[in-house]
Structures are given as C-alpha cells and as structure tokens.
Amino acid sequence: MLLNFDSLGSWRWVLTIIVVMVAAFLLLPIVFIAALSFGSSQWLIFPPPGWTTKWYHDLFADPSWLKAAWTSLRIAVAVSFLSVLIGLVASFGLVRGSFPGRAFLRGLFITPMILPVVVLAVAIYAFFLRIGLNGTVAGFVIAHLVVALPFSILALTTALEEFDRSIEDAAVLCGASPFEAKLRITLPSISHGLFAAAIFSFLTSWDEVVLAIFMASPTLQTLPVKIWSTLRQDLTPVIAAASTLLICLTIILMLIAAAVKKGLKK
Amino acid sequence: MTHPFLEIRGIRKEYAMIPAVRDVSLNIRKGEFMTFLGPSGSGKSTTLFILAGFQDPTAGDILLEGKSLLSTPSQHRNIGMVFQRYTLFPHLTVAENIAFPLKVRRWPKARIEAKVAEMLRLVRLEGFETRKPATMSGGQQQRVALARALAYDPPVLLMDEPLSALDKRLREEIQVEIRRIHQQTGVTILYVTHDQEEALRMSDRIAVFSKGVIDQVGTGEELYANPATRFVAGFIGDSDFIDCELRGAAGGKAKVALKDGLEIGGIPLHGEGKPGARVALMLRPERTRIDPAGASGGAIPAVVTDITFLGSNVHVATETETGAPVSVRLPFGHPSISALARGQKVGLGFDPAEAHVFS
Numbered sequence: 364m365l366l367n368f369d370s371l372g373s374w375r376w377v378l379t380i381i382v383v384m385v386a387a388f389l390l391l392p393i394v395f396i397a398a399l400s401f402g403s404s405q406w407l408i409f410p411p412p413g414w415t416t417k418w419y420h421d422l423f424a425d426p427s428w429l430k431a432a433w434t435s436l437r438i439a440v441a442v443s444f445l446s447v448l449i450g451l452v453a454s455f456g457l458v459r460g461s462f463p464g465r466a467f468l469r470g471l472f473i474t475p476m477i478l479p480v481v482v483l484a485v486a487i488y489a490f491f492l493r494i495g496l497n498g499t500v501a502g503f504v505i506a507h508l509v510v511a512l513p514f515s516i517l518a519l520t521t522a523l524e525e526f527d528r529s530i531e532d533a534a535v536l537c538g539a540s541p542f543e544a545k546l547r548i549t550l551p552s553i554s555h556g557l558f559a560a561a562i563f564s565f566l567t568s569w570d571e572v573v574l575a576i577f578m579a580s581p582t583l584q585t586l587p588v589k590i591w592s593t594l595r596q597d598l599t600p601v602i603a604a605a606s607t608l609l610i611c612l613t614i615i616l617m618l619i620a621a622a623v624k625k626g627l628k629k
Numbered sequence: 630m631t632h633p634f635l636e637i638r639g640i641r642k643e644y645a646m647i648p649a650v651r652d653v654s655l656n657i658r659k660g661e662f663m664t665f666l667g668p669s670g671s672g673k674s675t676t677l678f679i680l681a682g683f684q685d686p687t688a689g690d691i692l693l694e695g696k697s698l699l700s701t702p703s704q705h706r707n708i709g710m711v712f713q714r715y716t717l718f719p720h721l722t723v724a725e726n727i728a729f730p731l732k733v734r735r736w737p738k739a740r741i742e743a744k745v746a747e748m749l750r751l752v753r754l755e756g757f758e759t760r761k762p763a764t765m766s767g768g769q770q771q772r773v774a775l776a777r778a779l780a781y782d783p784p785v786l787l788m789d790e791p792l793s794a795l796d797k798r799l800r801e802e803i804q805v806e807i808r809r810i811h812q813q814t815g816v817t818i819l820y821v822t823h824d825q826e827e828a829l830r831m832s833d834r835i836a837v838f839s840k841g842v843i844d845q846v847g848t849g850e851e852l853y854a855n856p857a858t859r860f861v862a863g864f865i866g867d868s869d870f871i872d873c874e875l876r877g878a879a880g881g882k883a884k885v886a887l888k889d890g891l892e893i894g895g896i897p898l899h900g901e902g903k904p905g906a907r908v909a910l911m912l913r914p915e916r917t918r919i920d921p922a923g924a925s926g927g928a929i930p931a932v933v934t935d936i937t938f939l940g941s942n943v944h945v946a947t948e949t950e951t952g953a954p955v956s957v958r959l960p961f962g963h964p965s966i967s968a969l970a971r972g973q974k975v976g977l978g979f980d981p982a983e984a985h986v987f988s
Contacts, residue, residue: 527716529714530719532683532712532716533712533716535704536703536704536706536708536710537733538704539730539733543733544704
C-alpha cells in the first residue's frame with residue numbers, strides 16, 4: 364500500500380488524534396442522549412444529578428408512543444419488503460436487459476438519493492392531497508419507497524453484476540426453467556445483496572422524518588414524527604428515552620447485517 | 630435412411646448484421662469426441678452456445694437423431710455442459726450441486742443419492758459431498774461441474790474451454806481424466822478449445838474453425854499430414870511459409886519457383902492457382918533437413934540466425950537468402966548440431982511430397 368500506517372512516523376499520532384476527534388464528534392451526541400434518558404433531571408441537565416428509569420416507565424405507559432412505534436414498524440417492514448421486490452425486478456431489467464436508455468434509467472432511479480428530501484416531500488404531499496393518500500399508511504409507504512428504492516437498486520444491481528450469469532445458464536441447462544433457475548440459484552447466490560437492500564430500506568423508512576411530517580395526521584404518526592412534535596410542545600426526557608430505543612434498534616439491525624455479511628463470506 | 634447422430638446443418642449467426650458464424654455444417658457420430666479448434670472470434674463458442682440453446686441461429690438447423698432441437702428450450706434439451714468459468718452453485722454443497730439436475734427432474738431420493746455417489750466415484754472426488762465450491766481448487770470445481778453435467782446421462786456433453794483457467798500441469802491431468810470419463814461413459818462430447826495440443830491429445834476428430842466457417846474436419850493425423858488450408862497448416866503443428874511463384878500445376882502437384890529462381894516440383898497443391906500466381910510453400914520444422922556443408926543439388930541456401938537447446942530437441946532458426954525465416958528442429962544428439970554455428974551458410978532440403986503449397 365502507498366500509505367502504510369506503520370511507516371508514517373510521528374504523523375501516526377496526528378492521524379490518531381484526528382480519527383479520535385471525528386469518532387467523538389459522531390458518537391458523543393448518541394452517548395449524551397442515552398445518558399440523559401437515564402438522568403433524574405426533568406430539564407435534561409448534564410451531567411445528570413442522579414439516575415432513574417422513570418422516563419422509560421413514562422414512555423411505555425403512554426399509548427401514543429407505543430402506537431407511533433407500531434406505526435413506524437409496520438411502515439418500515441412494508442417499505443422494506445416492497446423495496447426489495449420492486450428493486451429486484453428493476454435491477455434484473457437494468458443489469459440483464461438491453462434497451463435504449465438503460466444507463467439513463469439507472470441514473471434516474473438513483474436521483475431520489477441526491478434530490479433534497481423536502482422538495483420530494485412537497486411534491487408528494489401536493490400529489491397525495493389530490494388523490495387522498497395523506498395521513499394513510501399507504502401514503503407513508505409509497506412516500507418512503509421513493510427514498511428507499513435507490514438503496515435497494517444500488518445494492519441489487521451491484522450484486523447481480525457480480526453474479527456470473529453462466530451459473531444461471533448452467534442451472535437452465537440442468538433442466539430448470541429460467542424462472543426456477545433465478546429462484547433457486549440466482550436469488551440465494553445474491554442473498555447478501557437482498558439482505559443489504561432490505562436492511563437499508565428498513566432503516567431509511569424507520570428514521571425518516573421529513574417526508575413523515577408531511578404525511579402524518581394527528582391520528583397517524585411515526586416514531587420520528589412523534590419525537591419531533593413532542594419536542595415542540597415540551598422538553599421531556601421521555602424523548603431521550605424514545606430516541607435511545609430508536610438508536611438501539613438501528614444498532615441491532617446494523618449488527619445483524621454485519622453478522623449476515625460475515626456469515627455469507629464463509 | 631439413417632440419420633447422423635448429431636447434425637449441424639448450415640448454421641449462421643449474425644450480431645447486428647455482422648456474422649459470427651457464417652456457414653457451419655458438421656455431422657457428429659454417437660460417442661465421438663469432437664473438438665472445435667480455432668482462435669477466439671472464429672465462431673466455435675457461438676456454435677456451441679447455439680447447440681446449448683442460449684442463442685438462436687440466424688439460419689440453419691440442429692438435429693439430434695433426426696429431430697430439430699431449435700424449437701426446444703435449453704432446459705428441455707437434456708444436454709450437459711461444462712463452462713469456461715466456474716459455474717457451481719455457490720450456496721450448495723458438492724452433493725447438492727450434482728443432485729440439482731436430478732431434483733429438477735423429480736427423481737426419487739434414493740435414486741438421486743445413488744447417482745450422486747456414482748458420479749463422485751466417476752470424477753474421483755469421493756468424500757467431498759459436503760464441501761462448498763468456494764473451498765475447492767479450480768480443477769476440483771471443474772470435475773464437480775463435469776459430474777453435474779453427466780449426472781442425468783445426457784446424450785451430448787458440451788465443454789466450452791473448461792480448462793483454460795487452470796495451470797498447465799493440472800490441465801494435462803484433467804485432460805487425461807476427461808478422456809477416461811469419455812471412454813467410460815461413451816457420451817458424445819463437443820469440446821471447444823483454442824489450444825491445438827489439447828485438441829490433438831483428446832479428440833477423435835477436430836473441426837478447425839476460422840472466421841466463422843469450418844476450414845477442415847479430420848483426425849489430428851489427417852490435419853497434420855494433409856492440411857486443407859494455409860490456416861489449418863499454421864494452426865496444427867508448427868510450420869513455416871515461404872513466398873514463391875507458381876510455375877505449373879498438374880494432377881494436384883505444383884511446381885514452384887523461389888524468389889532466387891530455384892525451382893522445385895512435385896509438391897501437393899491446395900487450392901487453385903494459375904501459373905505466375907503468388908503462393909506459399911509450407912515446411913514443417915521437424916521434417917526439414919539441414920546440410921551444414923551449404924546449399925547444393927537443389928537445396929535452399931540459408932544462414933543460421935539462432936540455435937536454441939529445448940531439451941529433447943534443438944531448434945535451429947535460419948533465414949533463406951530471399952529473407953524468409955525457416956526453422957529446423959533436430960533431435961538432441963543429431964550429428965549436424967555440432968557442425969552448426971550462428972551465421973553459418975547452410976542448405977535446407979525437404980521431401981516435396983511432405984511439403985504443401987497453398988494458393
């Protein structure tokens with residue numbers, strides 16, 4: 364390698380300090396939130412004067428929090444499932460197909476990643492207002508699909524491109540129909556791509572707030588929207604508790620994804 | 630009327646109007662080991678893919694025991710194939726890989742198990758049942774691929790340069806294995822390669838492909854002794870070509886004149902040519918004689934440019950006085966070798982009946 368850490372001399376310390384600072388910048392807010400969620404002060408004083416699990420009790424005692432979490436979960440699971448399904452079909456077309464405008468279409472599918480979410484949100488809101496999808500689970504799912512699909516398509520087109528087409532051809536020559544060959548051979552072979560697509564789609568929906576604020580109604584809110592709206596009304600450590608749980612689930616999912624990836628490599 | 634076992638009839642394949650295969654016709658006997666030999670882009674792999682059903686020909690037909698295969702989709706052709714790249718199913722074990730075509734055919738479980746064991750014995754990989762492809766060497770993977778392709782007793786086995794990714798020693802080892810399996814099973818094999826040595830070592834007959842057509846079909850000996858075209862002569866065995874002029878042709882024998890006016894007659898002529906036409910005289914290095922004393926009595930005058938020791942034989946590079954490079958291969962210990970030195974003037978001789986003239 365051109366840049367070898369061991370041969371950097373005293374620069375090693377500079378590099379170490381920079382890395383530690385970046386890591387601290389990224390991780391400290393999460394640590395603070397977790398600490399505050401167990402702090403006894405109602406005003407989110409840091410360091411906390413004492414420790415309590417009161418806010419978690421309050422959180423679980425309030426049905427509106429549970430309802431928001433349940434809504435988030437349902438939407439994220441639906442988004443994840445549909446995103447993988449649509450992403451898979453689209454990726455087969457993009458990777459295997461030969462039609463004019465293929466490269467353009469591939470770029471087009473990725474644009475929601477670059478476009479400002481608020482622009483998307485306003486457009487989708489205006490459109491859904493006409494067809495009456497605002498404040499419905501279907502509305503949430505479709506809106507989140509728009510931002511989740513690029514992740515699916517990126518993960519699945521990459522996986523399909525790495526997969527040697529001859530393996531599928533071999534399965535067909537073995538007597539499997541083209542569909543059966545895809546189902547029994549190609550899909551299991553790109554399972555790491557399918558997992559990545561599912562988890563990234565889930566997380567995209569799970570912590571998405573901008574589109575969700577536009578889609579939400581007083582009776583239908585996702586967890587991030589509930590956190591945001593509660594924050595505007597009053598400052599309570601219950602928010603810190605909810606945020607900590609949100610982060611925990613995200614970390615667990617990332618760990619599962621890492622474990623799956625490692626397991627598949629063996 | 631009896632049909633040929635496998636008949637390739639006037640196959641043509643164009644991509645965007647550019648023909649990859651121009652016109653290929655070939656009859657293959659049951660149980661034959663037929664090799665398609667040619668450089669890349671000569672249409673040999675495309676012909677194989679058309680047989681497999683991955684591509685449809687622009688024109689022509691393929692008949693197996695008199696019945697056209699073209700309307701049958703790949704999965705129902707019951708043809709076995711081993712690919713150039715490793716195509717074992719990565720998430721399945723060796724045993725599951727071999728069982729896959731049998732499961733698709735809904736064989737009963739006990740029969741599948743017996744067949745998998747039989748195939749593993751055939752390719753000598755007993756004990757590898759539970760291994761995953763990623764943990765095996767390239768040679769082992771190709772042997773499993775061979776077992777998988779033969780498990781359902783296909784009448785025809787296609788092999789598309791299956792050994793090209795392996796190193797030379799392993800390649801020779803598996804060539805012997807494939808030969809043995811061919812004799813043991815009696816399956817008809819169509820084998821694609823660009824390696825003439827591999828083709829000569831394994832095949833019953835070889836079809837030499839060049840620019841989308843078959844130049845010649847025959848046993849290795851036939852192709853070597855009697856090449857039909859200059860391309861075949863250059864592809865099978867080593868050869869040197871000397872430009873010369875056709876002076877006359879009669880009864881399939883040509884009389885040619887080298888640039889310095891030396892005339893040689895009685896050489897087999899391939900192709901047409903009018904007196905005065907420019908033709909190529911082909912010599913085999915192992916059949917060309919070298920006279921250290923110099924040119925006399927109709928020998929071609931030449932100068933030694935290099936002498937290379939190659940183990941069992943010695944390679945002498947020469948250049949004729951007209952500038953054509955001609956090499957001579959002498960067995961190790963040949964009395965002439967000690968009398969040769971770089972820059973020395975020598976005479977080259979050959980038996981006209983063993984040389985060839987191509988128009």
